[in-house]
Each structure stands twice: as structure tokens, then as C-alpha cells.
Amino acid sequence: MPACIQCGEYTKFNGGLCPACFSKKNTSSETLIEEDDPEIPPKSGLPEDQKRYRYNMIKGRIAETLIQELFLSLNYNVFRFGMENTIPGIIELLRGVRSDVSDDIRRMPDFVMQNPTTKEVYFIEVKFRKSGTFQLKDLPKNYPYSNAYIVLVSKKHIKCITVPELQQGKEITPESRNYLGSRKEFDLDKEVIIEFCNFATQFFEKV
Template sequence: MPECRVCGNYSKFNGGLCFSCYKKSQSDSSSHTDQEQSIGLSEKDRNFRYNMIKGRIAETLIQELFLSLGYNVFRYGMENTIPGIMELLKGVRSDVVNEIRRMPDFVIQNPRNKEVHFVEVKFRASGEFALKHLSKNYPFENAYFVIVSKRHIKCITYKELIEGKEITPTCRNYLGNRQEFDLEKEVILDFCEFAVQFFENV
């Protein structure tokens, strides 16, 4: 007589399960599936993390660019001072949280003239960046915005944004043209190639 392979009771199929064990196995399977679904990321959370990863890649690209040119580069944003704080504050809205989010990514120092600058890095697949993309009353009036796109690395200051200037796909605000930084254009071109490799499918 066929026996259940789990409990030894009668089974219709040789080496199969009895009715009770079969029902239990189906229930366990369903529960496991529900648990997997609950563990998975929501669409909103998935988009948040995807955008965070893109931003981190762009930041690392610019950090390594300045380091390769001998600059002193210091991570400045609160998420670098207190690891995990941005995750903790996700979805929270207050004046304090807004101030934290607006802190520039880096403080960089030119090794030649010792000048120090705030640098905020943004990835823009569209290659566009304007004053409207910043929160109102942005507090770091002397900040530089380095815009990484799929093809170029461009730069604009907060003061220029206030004057109505913008970063567009066709503008010539290339990072290598900023006299304040005195950068080697050949090195920037190398990093532009890195950007193409990292972001071409984004």
C-alpha cells in the first residue's frame, strides 16, 4: 500500500503525500510566498534607492576626478557626518530636515592657490539644471553645482543660477572651462567616458 513520504499514512501515490500533508505543504508554500512579497521593496522605496545609487555614483565620479588632480576633497553633507541619517529622515518634512538635505556634498581645496569651495554634485539624465530644481532660499550662496549627465560634466554657480543662467544639453558650461578650478581637460574627458559607461542605460 502506498505510504505518505512525510507521515507514513496512506497516500494515493507511491512516494507522494497524504491529503493532510499535501494541504499543509500548500499552506506553508503560500505563507512563504506572502512573506517574500512583504520583504520585497515597494515601488516608491525602489525608486528612492535607485535614485540614491545614481547620485552616489555621480558623487564618487567627481570626488575621484578632483582627487586625481591633487585636490583636497572632504565629504561634507550630513549623511557623511552621521551615516544613515538620510534613511532615518526619509519622508520626514521639517525646516531642520530641509537644511540637512541642502548641505553640499563636498568641500574641495585647490592645491595651488589654497582656495576652498563648496561643491554639490547632481546627476541629470536630461542634462538640464536650473534654479527651479533647488529648494527656495538655498543657503549656500557660494556653492558650485557640478552636473553629471550621460555625456558631459558641466558646472554652474548658485549666483549664476540666480542670474537666470541654466545648464542645458547644448550649453558650454563645461567643468574644464572653470578658471577657478584650473583643471586639466584631458582628465575631465577621461571621467566623461566613465560617466558614459556608468549611465548610458539610465
């Protein structure tokens, strides 16, 4: 009587396998092929830290564009001044680099704005905060641009505070009334700012 070459059970052919052993052999082979098959692509997608970094960068860029377009619509001369604009590509090269020079480059404000009437120029640093809060501790340590204005974009408001005001203990909170439209030095149209606040609400609604 033909016997299975592995377990000795009955089989139809001499030198063959019984149904049970044949099934086990196929399952084992399929598993081996699935694990070692070079045609199967490796796991793809961004690592979690990269994903978070890119996500936050996109949010920041949207906030910057909102403020840029707001001032342009009010006839301001707007010049991008941040590190990625002044030195293209530097943002990637400086990842993980720590030195006085690299820190100063990172701290460069995002814009230089010129008032079309008075011709005064201002350093503008744009931030997005879901919480609607900005305090002195949120500025980089030893921030060198003491004459800069911090424009904070949140899901509901656009507010503004100066570096000296932060150093005096003032801050931006959801309840504070330091709205961008209240800065007399800019002399901005409050209705235009409200329209851009509505844009911010649309863009950041699900953030």
C-alpha cells in the first residue's frame, strides 16, 4: 500500500505525500514566498516625526500667505525675509544643526512690510496657534529682533503684539483684544482683516 513519505499515512502514489502533508507543504511555501518575495515593496510612507514636521510647516506657510495677501491687498510693499526666502534650501540643511549662526538664521522674521503712506518699514513674524495664545516663552531664546511685530493667526482671530510688549509681560490670549486692526502704526482696514479672519477659519477649521 502506498505510504506518505513524511508521515507514513496512506497515499495514492508511491513516493508521494498524503493530503494533510501536501497541504502543510504548500502553506509553508506560500508563507516563505510572501516573506522573501523581492517584488513586494517595503513599507512606505513618512515616519511619524517627518509627517508632523511637514504638517506643521504647511500650517505655518498657510498663515504666512494669509498675512502676505492681507497686507498686499492694502497696498503695502511686502518682502519675504525668512531664512527659506533669503537663503533658498537652507531650512533642510540646518535641520539638526546647532550653532550661533544657524540659530540667528532661524530667527529671521518672515517679512519686511512697508507702509505705502508713511514709508515706514516693519519686521513681521507670523505664527499660527490653534490655541490662540502667544507668550514671551514662545519666542526663541535671545530673540535678536527686538523691533519685530508678532502676528498671530488662529482659527478665529488675527492678533498682533510687539517683542517689547511680550518682554513687559503682555501676551496674546483668546480673550485679549490686541487685534491686528487696532495697531495704529499699520492703519489697516478692519473690514479687510475680518474677511481674512474668515479665510483663516475656513483653512484651519479642522486643524
